[in-house]
Amino acid sequence: MPKPPAPTSPFWKLQRQLARFNTFLFRKTGGKVGGSFFGGAPVLLLNHVGRKSGQSRTSPLIYVDDSPRLVVIASKGGVDAHPAWFHNLMAMATTEVELPGGERRQVRPRVAEGAERARLWERAVAIYKPYAAYATYTEREIPVVVLESADATPAE
Incomplete structure (x- = not known):
């Protein structure tokens, strides 16, 4: 099986540049541009803080609207490592996401498991x-992350 490129390769540097450009377009147009990915998959902006750097970061991510929850997939981190944004997100009690149309939500992350994970996957x-x-x-196993309202009682 082919392995994905290393996170420091020119491919990943280009990916990061494209993500920054997507974020700029998303915010500038309220999600009218940059609010969907190839094939029309909807995109949200996940705001998180780097665990090591302490710097604010934004990641454009494809999401599933599982109303009232949102779902994101921690895909392209590496063959045996989850992406940095996943680790940053899971280290935070709550964070903010930006949806097309300018809606912002405070959310609490959790990883879906079992039948819930299978359905959302x-x-x-x-x-x-x-x-x-x-x-x-x-x-x-690629994590399926459920983003629940930070105002809601956490699921057990």
């Missing part, structure tokens, strides 16, 4: 088919 793959292909060449 299928919905995510239906929205963005490359998730399924990526899952075949990574050595890790």
Whole structure:
């Protein structure tokens, strides 16, 4: 199976530049531009803080609207490592996401498991088919992250 490029490769540097450009367009247009990914998959902006740097970061991510919750997939981190944004997010009690149209929500992350994960994974793959292909060449189970309202009582 082919392995994804190393996070320091020119490919990943280009990915980071494109993510910054997408974030700029998203914010400038209220999500009219940059609010969807290839094939029309909807995008939100996840605001988080780097665990090591302490710097604010924003990651444009494909999401599933599982109203009132939002769902994101921690895909492209590496063959055996989750992406940095996933680790940053899980280290935070709450954070903010920006949705197309300018809506901002305070959310609390948790990782879906079991039947819930399977159901949400299928919905995510239906929205963005490359998730399924990526899952075949990574050595890790790709986390499905549920973003619940920070005002709601956490699920047990």
